[in-house]
Amino acid sequence: MTWSKPKALEVK
């Protein structure tokens, strides 16, 4: 796996 910006998406 290559590095990418970490993301967190709020669950509505």
Next chain:
Amino acid sequence: MTGAAVTASDRPCLPRGVRLHYDAVRETPVLLGPEIALMLDPIGKAVLDEVDGARDIAAISEDLARRYDAPRDMIEADVIEFLQGLAVRRLVDLS
């Protein structure tokens, strides 16, 4: 600390009531906090797996740079931005 700028010498930890969880329905890792849930991408999960309350962001970034064979400075900047966003929501404590 939530409002001040995050630096590489900050030590992140998950506050009480916040935990990592695997959501079997969505088949994705989530960060659960009081009345909030955030779906994490694999990199976000990898970052939070390194958060142990003992190591600072610089040390965490060093490990991730080795694992992903990527420039440490780039990873450190991304980790700081990521954790800053979580700290604003009180999902990460920084000391």
